Amino acid sequence: MMRVLSSTCLVLSAAALLGACAPRESETAKATEPAATDVATAPMIKLPVSINATMVALVDHASEPLWVDAYVAPTTEARWQEAQYNAYQLAVAGKLIQLEGTGPNDAVWVADPTWKAIAEELSAAGMDALSAAKATDVALLDKAGSRIVAACEDCHKKFKPDLPTMGLFKSPNYPPKSE
Numbered sequence: 001m002m003r004v005l006s007s008t009c010l011v012l013s014a015a016a017l018l019g020a021c022a023p024r025e026s027e028t029a030k031a032t033e034p035a036a037t038d039v040a041t042a043p044m045i046k047l048p049v050s051i052n053a054t055m056v057a058l059v060d061h062a063s064e065p066l067w068v069d070a071y072v073a074p075t076t077e078a079r080w081q082e083a084q085y086n087a088y089q090l091a092v093a094g095k096l097i098q099l100e101g102t103g104p105n106d107a108v109w110v111a112d113p114t115w116k117a118i119a120e121e122l123s124a125a126g127m128d129a130l131s132a133a134k135a136t137d138v139a140l141l142d143k144a145g146s147r148i149v150a151a152c153e154d155c156h157k158k159f160k161p162d163l164p165t166m167g168l169f170k171s172p173n174y175p176p177k178s179e
């Protein structure tokens with residue numbers, strides 16, 4: 001019995017040794033060839049904060065001064081430049097809110113095709129605002145502003161009907177009083 005066992009061990013050890021030495025070549029090949037599955041298995045990009053925080057700190061923060069600009073037209077190049085930056089932020093925000101963040105409902109929201117469609121609309125409205133700001137055209141900015149509000153309201157009605165609606169002019173710093 002002992003003899004059988006030890007010879008089995010010997011065979012297994014030999015196989016293990018062979019196994020340890022044999023695959024070198026194919027391993028090297030694997031490391032240098034691009035793996036076809038890399039894209040499919042790549043970890044999904046997630047926001048480091050909640051969508052709610054992104055709303056407050058980015059979406060709301062960028063949109064509010066744009067609405068104010070449509071009422072009280074920027075009079076300096078610097079303020080039109082600010083309007084451009086806010087428009088860029090909104091256009092990008094529409095894409096960012098299609099990524100899940102740390103909020104409890106975020107994953108469900110971003111998986112919804114309606115969410116994606118309205119977020120795209122927000123992004124497109126932000127691009128309208130960018131064109132308006134580049135052209136320093138307050139009438140166009142007003143039009144873009146209406147398109148932006150429609151996207152906010154559309155999404156809030158569908159996805160946060162029980163939460164308080166945003167006020168358009170929350171921050172006391174807009175518009176800047178003098179320049």
Ligand code: HEC
Pocket residue numbers: 050051052055056059060063097103104105109115116118119122148149151152153155156159160163164165166
């Ligand atoms: C694609 C959907 C979507 C769009 C577009 C959207 N929101 Fe939101 N927003 C939400 C959801 C959902 C919440 C609540 C998130 C939570 O509670 O986790 C929220 C929360 C907020 C909040 C914080 C809660 C509150 O009501 O004060 C603000 C402020 C806000 N959004 C402003 C805006 C503004 C301004 C716009 C447009 C410029 C906008 N949102 C566009 C879905 C959207």
